[in-house]
Amino acid sequence: MALKECDDLRLQRKQALTACCMAAAAESDPQLQPARRAAMLMDCLAVLRAAHPAADAAQWGMGEFRRALRGPLAPLLPAGSESGDGFGALCLFDEDGLVRDALQDLCREHLVPQAALEWHWPWARVRAEQEERRLYEILRRLEPQEYRRARALLAENPAGPVRVLRRAWDQLWMRFDFFEAVSDWPWCHLDGWWYPCPKCRWPMRVVRRGGEVEVRCEAHRAHGVHYRLGLEPATTGAAPLLVGTGKGAEAVVGLPASTEHLALSRPVWRYGVLPTLLELELRDELQRLDHVHVQMWPGELRPDEYDLRITVAPPGRRAMNLRVDAKAWESVEALACALLEREPQPYALTIVLPDHQDHERHYLQERLSGRRIRVTTVSRLIARVRQACGAAR
Ligand SMILES: [Zn+2]
Known part of the structure; x- marks a missing residue:
């Protein structure tokens, strides 16, 4: 297939995916007035039709569209655009009719901006990759020491009462305008x-x-971070009590959803906080091992070049040197596109994904062929380093 045709199909596939994600968001928002929801769905349908060849577009009426949204996406994606990206089998709603988590991230990662949709969803103007870049550009302007401080703060203080955040972020507070009021997030x-x-x-x-x-x-539901509302009524003036239902559900206390409580914006959480947590997890695991040296955000030219440098030098064995970047994108297909758009780096780089994306690492590796990039997961990287330094598995 000609390259141009392939690019067009890829674009149309993303356009259809954008329309489906937006429609699912509209369908699942309990606060929407019916008339507004209907208008949003009409615009999504128009975008979906435009993504299909004219002959196929006619088959999509509102009823067909809404029905198809409840199943795997394959029929909604333009014919001929099939690829190994997994979107054909993807379901936006679960068996109870609830929309999947991270829908907004998925959408932002594949976003094809459309004037008709931006009117409903102001955030639909900006692709995930641009948001990620904006974050790292602001971080890059910091002195190396401040950069490391900011990365640690992302992990430690992403949300809370404004007075606590202001004290923690201190001198970086005014320069880091990514906080939003929790009261705005129903x-x-x-x-x-x-x-x-x-x-x-x-x-x-x-x-x-x-x-x-x-x-x-x-992000941490897969680690057992889920709760249900307790049966006992809350004490007057106190937050309802939650009962843990997963192995990672440590006791949590509710905080008032007021304008005095802030949280980092969703893209900063997704592309700043989550990878930083993965890196810290790696560091904590690896630095307990003998003959392993881990440096956070070392950067040879700039501190943001890559995130971790791992040196394994066991006596009498071959030394191993790894430059590592953690990524927490919802879609590895979108991550592949973002990485391919960047200048190739002059050294071998290891990209680490969260463990729940283990089944997608081969696909990403294949998409990045020709680049000096090796794709792995947190657990696999830890196992590899343990082996290299001779630690028991
Ligand atoms: Zn979490």
Whole structure:
């Protein structure tokens, strides 16, 4: 297939994906007025039709569109655009009709900006990659020491009462304008309270499933960070109590969802906080090993060049040197595109994904062929280093 044709198909596939994600967002927003929801769905349908060849577009009426949204996406994606990206099998709603987590991230990562959709979703003007770049450009302007301080703060203080945040971020506070009021985020509110995830400290999502209320971290649900609302009524003036339902559900206390409580914007959490946590997890695991030296954000030219440098030098064995970058994108296909758009780096780089993306690492590796990039996961990298330094597995 000609390259141009292939690019067009890839673009149309993303356009259809954007329309489906936006439509799912509109369908699942309980606060939308029916007339507004209908207008949003009409615009999504128009974008979807435009992504299909004219002959196929006619088959999509509103009823067909809404029905198809409940199943795997394959029929909604333009014919001929099939690829190994996994989107054909992707479902935006679960069996209870609830929208999947990270829908907004998925959408932002594949976003094809469309005037019709931007009117409804102001954030749909900016692609994830641009947001990630904006964050790192601001970080890059900092002195190396401040840069390291800011990265650590991303992990330690991503949300909380404004006075606590201001004290922690101190001199960086005015230069880091990525905080938003938790009161503006209804998706994390439970009777006027919000709950920080015990792992990333960012607000957890509140989901109403039938008569039950579930509270969970979108990124750490797979680590067992999920709760249900306790049966006992809350004491007057106190947050409702949550009961842990997963192995990572440490006790959490609700905080008021007021304008006095702030959290880092969603893209900064996704592309700044989550990778930083992965890197710190790697560091903590690896620096306990003998003959392993880990440097955080060392940068030979700039501190943001790559995130970790791991040196393994066991006596009598071959030394190993790794430059590592952690990535926490929802879509590895979008991550591949973003990495391919960048200048190739002059050294071998290891990209680390969270463990739950293990099944996608081969696909990413293949998409990056020709680059000096090796794709792995947190657990695999730890196992590899343990082996290199002769530690028991
Ligand atoms: Zn979390």
